[in-house]
Amino acid sequence: MGLMLQLVETGADTRGRGTDVMEISRPRDLRDIANLGLTLLEAKQLLARVQQAFVAVQVRDHAALRPECSGCGASCHVKDWQSRQVATLFGTVAVRLPRFRCPGCGRSEAGVSWPAHCRSTPALDQLQAHLSALMAYRVAAGVLARLLPVAAGTSHETLRGRTPKIGEQLRHVATAMPEPTPTAAASPSAITLSLDSTFIRSCHEGERHLEVRVGNAEMPEGGSRQVFGAVANAGTDIVALIRRTLDALGRTGDTALTAFTDGCSGLRAILAAAGVTGPPSLDWFHLAMRLQHAKQVAEALPADDPNQQQAKAEIVADVERLRWRTWNGKAKDAQVTLKRLRTLLPTFKGKPIRKLKRAMRAVDRYLRSQSAWLINYAERWRAGLRVGTSLTEGTANFLVNKRMAKSQQTRWSRRGADLLLQVRCAVYNGALGSGFGQLFEPAPSSGLHWAEAA
């Protein structure tokens, strides 16, 4: 069975002119389900040929336009023709357009509104950047080539080269945008802001890791959530990014800002510079993580004799009590628990107890150094407020770890990592669209969807 695909141009003067695009032959026999419909290869061919036929018509019409001379205003004549190869989502197309000269003053003019150095369409650039944000360049190039008839620009080297350029555009727009348009319908009464840092492997000489700062801002009334991130000292101004994120959420002078961060004073300074006036609270997540570790170590203690059994039970209960106290804003009493714990330790010997001591010292040090930032987490929780956010950790995971983390074995340059991060943030925020950096209302679940996909 064969079918001819024909494109027929519509429009008053050209109606009825048809172009044969492709003949498709497929078996009639459907006993083999594989015969049903088009194959991927045919679909790719079809897309490529439709694209070529389509572009041919567009180019024909565009070439008929005659620009006016920018010097004297006369109508220009064709000087010569120039051919360009442009990579599109559906294959590389040849675009042959005239260049012009003014018959009056001899000035040369390019075509009508045709970009001078265009090698690819924005749609292809965007999809490449989008995929590169989610997976390794090599994998992204493979996915594109498998699904689409993209001939040129599918090598991972191309993606590696192009994606940072888009990150550069995003970075520029993100930090320089003068008057961001609030995406929120109404300005929120409160915004919760989190800032965290994580590390990726560095490719720079004499430097093992790069510090990456990531965070998110969200409205408690269940509205938008925006993420942001920047590699430290890579040229992206994180303070400007945060301000811009708050503006995007519609922050006004009346919006109450609550910030969470971990123990690092650098991050606190960033928040202060971004206009968070109240002191940030210590994120419960960071505390809970350390306490959880201590609990696990306690639970792994040996219980070989009744003495140990009893001491172990007391230690486990004490660690749990410590967690309860911290949660309830009674961290001062935590010192009491820690002292009591130390008296129980001599019941054990060797490695397990050394491990527990280490875990307890870590909790102790952390509580002491963070005492100024501890709050009554239970109270906030009961009031339906955030106690910090495992979300930030989730943000870090999505933005950095899944694509860029240590396990990926990739070593990153400061600039390369920062620019890729800008693309990843834009993907998450739903801001990677036509006219890069322009902020779009993110699709309701787009962030989560991509988070899973990554």
Ligand SMILES: [Zn+2]
């Ligand atoms: Zn002229």
